[in-house]
Amino acid sequence: MKDKVEILVVEDDAPIRNLIMTTLETQKYKYQTASDGSEALLMAVSHKPDIILMDLGLPDTDGVEVIRKIRTWSVAPIIVISARSDDRDKIEALDAGADDYLTKPFSVEELLARIRSTLRRLQYLESQGTEEIALFENGDLTIDYAAATVKLGEEKIHLMPMEYSLLCLLAKHVGKVLTHQYILDKVWVNALESDLSSLRVYMATLRKKIEPNKGQAKYIQTHIGIGYRMVRIEKN
Structure with a gap:
């Protein structure tokens, strides 16, 4: 920077x-x-x-x-x-x-x-390129940390920095439920009370990009009143 x-x-x-x-x-x-x-x-x-x-x-x-x-x-x-x-x-x-x-x-x-x-x-x-694990793969979803790119199958998914940060955090803890407060503390760092509603909006836009089949939550699972979890998916 x-x-x-x-x-x-x-x-x-x-x-x-x-x-x-x-x-x-x-x-x-x-x-x-x-x-x-x-x-x-x-x-x-x-x-x-x-x-x-x-x-x-x-x-x-x-x-x-x-x-x-x-x-x-x-x-x-x-x-x-x-x-x-x-x-x-x-x-x-x-x-x-x-x-x-x-x-x-x-x-x-x-x-x-x-x-x-x-x-x-x-x-x-900028620090993602130094991660020991260069690639994260879950089902058809691939995160290339070195290139800071995301693919769904062969299609490159364009994410904004906030969406990418949220996706990487969920991927790092795949299978685990992350509370709203934990996500806010990690991504926003000094989270404000109003950021909880923003988090819901960002999760909605992220899902629209990585879960093209509407109505079928695949990668990100909502735990109402608690937080979110990335589900481990077996590749077809």
Whole structure:
């Protein structure tokens, strides 16, 4: 990872944009700003930021469409900051390629916690190449830790950093039930109470990608009120 983290702030509301800028300045983060979707795409291409903070209600286009376009060439973590609080909006943004979702109004402390958590996930992904076991295989699911890639059969599955971190954690403890709190502590590190609902959303998007047969939970089993377990599958 670069010594100096660079963040792109995409926000058309000047007071909120100024609040975010001031917050980043106090933590010595380098940043660029964009006030609409077109400018965001230009800045993302030219500056290649490490993290993108993305508002959804942009004046020229919906932020979800901007995320989809960025995802055609970049895997930089995207943290959505939006007033849309419905789970359907969160799922749509995550399906488009967002990695995290922060609902307005938000506290400065929570924003910084999300950024720190995202940076830790990036460091975690970078460290995967040093794992003693290069490949994890379970049924048709394969995780190549060195390449940080996931395949279902011969098909490569595109996962966002958050989804990949969750999948690797479940794979490391295949067959064991991991509690919600354990997962939050390992993946979010400094978990916030609101992260439990986000965990459910991320698990839903992860399942859609690795379990294409709807209604048939194959790899990830939900233990209601407790947590999740990766099921050991015999290869066909």
